[in-house]
Amino acid sequence: MEAARATVPPWPDVERQRGRDTRQRLWLALVFPHFSLEMACRGLANHEPVAVVEGQGVRARILACNRAARGVGISIGMPLSAAWAVTAELQTVNQNAVVEAAALRGIAAWAGQWSSLVSLMEDKPPGLLLEVGGSLRLFGDLERLTARIRAGVEELGYRALCGIAPTPLAAWLLARINDSRPVRQSEALAGRLAPVPLLFLGLEKTTHKALENMGIRSFGDCQRLSRSGTARRLGPELLRYLDRALGRVADPRVAYVAPAVFTRELDLPAETSALDALRFAARRLLLELEGFLIARDGAVGELELGLRHNREADTCIVIRLLVPGRNACHLLALLRQRLESTKLPSPVTGLWLRADKVLVSAPPAMDLFGSAEEKKEGQQLLVERLQARLGVDAVRGLEGVSGHRPERVWRYCSPGTQSPVAKSEVMASRPLWLLACPTPLAHKPQLESGPERIQSGWWDGEDIARDYYTAHTSDGARLWIFRELRGEQRWFIHGYFA
Amino acid sequence: MNALPEALLRHPGLWQGKARRDQQAYVSTGFSALDAQLPGHGWPRGALSECLVAQPGIGELRLLLPALVQLAEEGRWMVWIVPPYIPYAPALRTAGLNLFHILVVNTADEAEALWAAEQALHSGACSAVLLWSGVCDARRLRRLQLAAEESRSWAVLCRNSDFSRHPSPAALRLGLEGMEGRLAVQILKCRGSVPAATIMLDA
Numbered sequence: 104m105e106a107a108r109a110t111v112p113p114w115p116d117v118e119r120q121r122g123r124d125t126r127q128r129l130w131l132a133l134v135f136p137h138f139s140l141e142m143a144c145r146g147l148a149n150h151e152p153v154a155v156v157e158g159q160g161v162r163a164r165i166l167a168c169n170r171a172a173r174g175v176g177i178s179i180g181m182p183l184s185a186a187w188a189v190t191a192e193l194q195t196v197n198q199n200a201v202v203e204a205a206a207l208r209g210i211a212a213w214a215g216q217w218s219s220l221v222s223l224m225e226d227k228p229p230g231l232l233l234e235v236g237g238s239l240r241l242f243g244d245l246e247r248l249t250a251r252i253r254a255g256v257e258e259l260g261y262r263a264l265c266g267i268a269p270t271p272l273a274a275w276l277l278a279r280i281n282d283s284r285p286v287r288q289s290e291a292l293a294g295r296l297a298p299v300p301l302l303f304l305g306l307e308k309t310t311h312k313a314l315e316n317m318g319i320r321s322f323g324d325c326q327r328l329s330r331s332g333t334a335r336r337l338g339p340e341l342l343r344y345l346d347r348a349l350g351r352v353a354d355p356r357v358a359y360v361a362p363a364v365f366t367r368e369l370d371l372p373a374e375t376s377a378l379d380a381l382r383f384a385a386r387r388l389l390l391e392l393e394g395f396l397i398a399r400d401g402a403v404g405e406l407e408l409g410l411r412h413n414r415e416a417d418t419c420i421v422i423r424l425l426v427p428g429r430n431a432c433h434l435l436a437l438l439r440q441r442l443e444s445t446k447l448p449s450p451v452t453g454l455w456l457r458a459d460k461v462l463v464s465a466p467p468a469m470d471l472f473g474s475a476e477e478k479k480e481g482q483q484l485l486v487e488r489l490q491a492r493l494g495v496d497a498v499r500g501l502e503g504v505s506g507h508r509p510e511r512v513w514r515y516c517s518p519g520t521q522s523p524v525a526k527s528e529v530m531a532s533r534p535l536w537l538l539a540c541p542t543p544l545a546h547k548p549q550l551e552s553g554p555e556r557i558q559s560g561w562w563d564g565e566d567i568a569r570d571y572y573t574a575h576t577s578d579g580a581r582l583w584i585f586r587e588l589r590g591e592q593r594w595f596i597h598g599y600f601a
Numbered sequence: 602m603n604a605l606p607e608a609l610l611r612h613p614g615l616w617q618g619k620a621r622r623d624q625q626a627y628v629s630t631g632f633s634a635l636d637a638q639l640p641g642h643g644w645p646r647g648a649l650s651e652c653l654v655a656q657p658g659i660g661e662l663r664l665l666l667p668a669l670v671q672l673a674e675e676g677r678w679m680v681w682i683v684p685p686y687i688p689y690a691p692a693l694r695t696a697g698l699n700l701f702h703i704l705v706v707n708t709a710d711e712a713e714a715l716w717a718a719e720q721a722l723h724s725g726a727c728s729a730v731l732l733w734s735g736v737c738d739a740r741r742l743r744r745l746q747l748a749a750e751e752s753r754s755w756a757v758l759c760r761n762s763d764f765s766r767h768p769s770p771a772a773l774r775l776g777l778e779g780m781e782g783r784l785a786v787q788i789l790k791c792r793g794s795v796p797a798a799t800i801m802l803d804a
Binding site: 485498578 | 655656657658659660661662663666677678684685686687688689690691692693694695696700701703704705706707708709713716717720721724725726727778779780781782
């Protein structure tokens with residue numbers, strides 16, 4: 104007896120372990136009821152009639168269509184040929200399961216910023232499950248978090264129905280019936296799930312048929328069946344389903360792990376070369392990238408945007424950042440300037456965005472009083488913006504270099520990277536303006552002071568031997584001039600004492 | 602009754618004759634003779650100043666340098682947009698200017714130079730924006746002035762003195778001329794005060 108007791112692990116550990124496991128879980132389900140259609144339309148800024156088509160050839164039928172298409176008389180289930188007869192302006196997109204799966208993964212990667220556990224629901228309609236119980240502390244309360252997620256999804260170009268419950272299945276069902284009031288306690292689940300129609304449960308066909316024949320119409324009806332009778336007649340499937348939905352048994356979900364490289368594509372239903380339309384579509388992709396990067400606390404230093412054409416090779420735009428970043432607005436501003444100066448060979452049929460190297464983001468440490476770092480970031484933004492349009496070589500800083508030759512004591516450098524130079528060298532009077540190359544003087548002006556002999560540089564072949572003077576002209580300009588000590592001994596003007 | 606509403610007084614587009622705005626909105630020119638003639642005892646910030654130079658090299662940079670040296674302490678960019686010659690680093694350092702914050706922007710054409718100036722002013726990341734340009738389009742100048750008004754930067758436009766007869770929306774216009782090694786500064790236009798006679802500076 105005593106020995107048996109000794110093998111039982113001490114209580115506190117068990118308690119602690121349990122405490123961790125029973126932390127209140129809360130699931131947010133996002134259901135995308137019009138996924139195929141939104142996939143097709145999300146790259147479009149304006150509302151042209153768009154329809155998703157299912158099937159091939161004469162069997163082709165309209166699977167979904169947007170409001171603009173409904174407005175002109177297109178309806179779901181209509182044969183494609185009939186739809187063409189209604190309007191010739193209809194843009195059609197074939198349903199593509201592969202592209203849809205990739206798009207759902209794109210949203211899942213984006214959603215990683217809100218939750219540490221995002222699970223795919225590749226159902227019809229598709230959706231996502233997010234464990235948000237652990238995110239509440241970080242994002243404030245549930246309402247605020249839900250509102251932000253919904254707004255974010257909308258920015259990406261999708262509309263989602265939400266459901267919130269302590270079990271993933273219950274959250275999913277609530278979302279399906281568009282009941283967005285959150286359920287916090289498992290006890291309340293039975294009542295709230297009662298109106299869910301039988302069809303939404305996604306049971307096996309035979310079970311579904313049998314229940315329907317028994318006059319069962321909803322989740323509530325299923326709950327009223329006796330457990331033993333149901334198990335005997337229908338097998339364990341329904342009971343297991345009910346138990347998972349109501350939280351009586353565990354319902355573990357596989358977390359989606361986003362790939363290390365960001366690659367997303369977006370097809371445009373109608374080809375376009377309008378700058379606004381391209382920017383609109385690019386913004387969708389950049390927002391996805393931003394979410395993806397926040398989720399892994401990363402940043403990118405370089406990203407590539409491709410514009411697909413019908414025949415020509417893709418137009419690639421590479422954006423390099425001085426400081427790795429992920430802010431979609433900033434990236435879009437840079438992209439916009441590049442787009443403006445890019446010549447497109449033909450209209451664009453689709454876009455892709457790729458970021459191969461995800462760097463670890465080094466968020467700026469905030470200062471207590473109006474941050475110095477923030478200011479620095481603003482400084483970098485300006486340089487990036489100017490360089491994006493004018494070119495890297497057009498925006499430079501100045502740097503002093505030690506030496507004696509007037510042309511070699513300074514140079515351009517990358518902004519803000521000056522290396523400090525010892526200030527010890529006392530410069531005799533030097534002009535504020537220097538001419539890029541000395542210009543010959545026709546006649547000798549009136550000298551003020553000098554000469555200062557500068558003779559140096561024999562070791563690199565660009566040696567100079569000059570006598571420098573200051574001089575002034577009749578109209579008041581003071582000049583820095585020199586006479587060559589070799590050859591023709593001509594006079595040159597090299598700068599202005601502006 | 603005759604007092605204007607407070608909100609109206611603070612409007613950046615409204616200036617009151619002789620009224621002095623707060624000192625922060627000005628930066629001293631470094632020349633007391635010139636300061637005395639200017640309404641805020643210095644260059645206005647958040648407004649466009651114009652220097653009309655007969656010929657580059659007569660001393661226009663020496664006029665701007667003391668203000669630049671002061672502004673360098675703010676640690677923000679001082680953007681030189683399409684300067685006519687190379688700002689010579691050793692001379693700038695000798696004058697006490699910290700090169701670290703200098704940004705030299707060269708552009709292919711006038712339109713891009715103006716664009717760069719507007720971007721620099723809008724960014725709020727610049728303490729000074731110096732632009733050398735021959736712009737004379739009234740609409741362009743107005744845009745520049747509006748961009749300057751929305752910023753806290755010291756904005757200077759350097760043009761040829763041929764433009765002194767053209768109207769300009771700049772808050773301050775100075776005509777510069779070299780005279781026997783000295784710099785003659787003529788205040789052509791000055792918001793908030795009456796233009797005075799020519800001032801001679803030993804710059």
